[in-house]
Amino acid sequence: MTLDRNVFKELEGVVGQKYISEKKTTRYAYSNDWTSVEPNGHPDAVLMPGSTEEVQAIMRIAWKNKVNVIPWVCNLTTGGMCNAHHGGIILDLRRMNKVEEINTDGLYAVVDGGLTWADFKREMMKRAPGYIGAYTYSPPSSGVVTGYLLCGMMDVSLAHGDGSFYITGMEVVLPNGELIKTGNHMISPYWGTRAPIIDLAGLFIGWAGTTGIVTKASVKIYKQPAEQQAFYVNADTVEHGYLNQMNIAKQQIAVDIASNNWAWGRCEAGIKLPFSREKGEPELESWVVLQAANEKIMDGKIEELYKICKEDKGIEIEPEEEGLPKLPPGNQMQYFHDLPMQLSNDMDGNRGGTGEWAGCYAPPFKQAEIYRAVEKVYEKLGYVEPEHPIMQYNRVMDNGHETILRFNVFQHKDASEEEKERDRALLKAIAEKEVELGAVVYKPSYSNSRVNMSHADPNTVEFIKQIKDLIDPYRIMNRGQIGGI
Structure with missing residues (x-):
């Protein structure tokens, strides 16, 4: 599929010849989220508007001609959310960067x-x-x-x-x-x-x-607070670890709590697959960040944090400055306090691979149940240690009112289409299990957005369709991304 010549010329008249392309090489560069195993998209052209007025003019042309439009900044969504599955034009907004x-x-x-x-x-x-x-x-x-x-x-x-x-x-x-x-x-x-x-x-x-x-x-x-300190908090089981996270969150002493399970933690420590969990190795490895206006307030928060960790079962805590030197060279944990950061795609020693996940917003009290259920999904589909054990990342937000779980799958850079399809099947099965247990798929891929909507309240789905009918009756905006609505 290619753009109508008259449409292309109209668009070119908006952004200028320099900022529109339908070259095969350009369209290929914009065809995929390179972190994802989602199928490639097929954009017909790529535009780089430089102002709000240019975006308006482009949208008027797209509306008139019913051309699909995909807004884009980087497309590292780990889910192919900007892949042009229905053709159309990619609107790369990176010139609008002030x-x-x-x-x-x-x-x-x-x-x-x-x-x-x-x-x-x-x-x-x-x-x-x-x-x-x-x-x-x-x-x-x-x-x-x-x-x-x-x-x-x-x-x-x-x-x-x-x-x-x-x-x-x-x-x-x-x-x-x-x-x-x-x-x-x-x-x-x-x-x-x-x-x-x-x-x-x-x-x-x-x-x-x-x-x-x-x-x-x-x-x-x-x-910016005057004081900041980070701590590593390890738990013998995810059950104990999630409970400890919530006990800290409820006291409102920290600004950040997140975790890796043992396998994902090894990857971020710079250890390459394959590997197996060692006896006594913590199953959940959290980091907790405290901030305070002065040293006195910080001392009080640290005292409360250690008190919670001492009272909770199966928990060990140490300051980041003591734990970080124990990690091997090449670890990524050293960059976590200076965001944003570039996560490596070198998890299996082969640069150029993918790292996609099926994540969810989950009730805090369901996290451990979801983890154990997803662990069985990994095993059922043949993702087991040492080649590819379950990999999890979580974060607690809004003082414990929100929690996120993400389950990762890594793909070799030279993976076959059959291997990619196997990974897609795993990610979909994880998403289905998450929703079955009361969670909602977070930042879903094109495929997994359908998992959310297939479980949604029918009256609400109909209302969403009515909103779309009002705002975008021709379905020209990132067509199909929210469950095909």
Whole structure:
């Protein structure tokens, strides 16, 4: 499938010859999420708009000609969420990469929709020393606004919630090219909050680019605390580890709690597959980050943390500065306190492989049950140690109100199509098990988004369809991504 010549010329007239391409090599570069085992997409052309006005003009042309549009910043979603399965045009927003404003009095920054985490942190360090954003565990080249829109996990998420909590307002181009604003910025010249008016942000958060294109967003920033300390907290079982995480979260003394299970922890420590768990090796390895305004407050938090860990069964704790030197050279844990960070794809000693996961938002009290059930899914489908044991990562957010579980699968760079299909089957089976046990699939792939919607309340699904019919009746925005709706 190729774009109609007249449509191509219209689009070229918007962005200029330099910023539109239908070359085979360009389309191939934009055909896939290189972290994912999802099937490649087939874009007809790639455009790089440089302004909100250009995005509006492109969307008017796409609306008129019913051309599929996929908004894109980096497409390292570990799930192929921007693969052009239905053809159309990729809208690469990375030219729109400015921090428009940093308001330290109002504690927000206004950023372009294509801003990367590397750009964001650099500008914060340069223009607002002593202040920080909520930074991600994603690569520096990935998108800030997209990470927040997809409810991503940040380095202060235990204290302040998932990525969607940090958005205070947006400027959005709708599928028909119209421009709207959300938050108090729809009334005020300022961007600071989504309260107290109608919260239109929900029309775009979690929709995976199917309702509009966010060209600007206001995001929360914070005064950098004077004190920060991290600790490694190991548990003999995931049951004991998850319980300990929640006991810490409930006391509201930490800003971040996350974990790897023993196998994923080994990968991040720089140890290559294959390997097996050793006798007495902790099953869950958490890290806990404390922040405080001064040393006295920090001492009190550390005392409370050690008290909790002493009272909880099967728990051992040590400061990061003592635990880090014990890890082998090449470990990635050393970078976790200086986000964003580039996770290696060298988990099996072969660079160029993939690392996809099936993750979920789960009730805190269901985490251990889900882990054990997914462990059986791995075993049933032949993913066992030492070649590929179960690999898990979790995070506790919003002081324990939210928890995420992610189960990983790594693929060799030279994997056959049959091996990729086997991995897809595992990821889908994990997603099905997560939803069966009361969780919701997080940042789902094109395939797994159907798992969510197939279990959703029918009246609610119908209401979502009605919203789509109103906003995007031609289904031109990232077609099919939210369960085919």
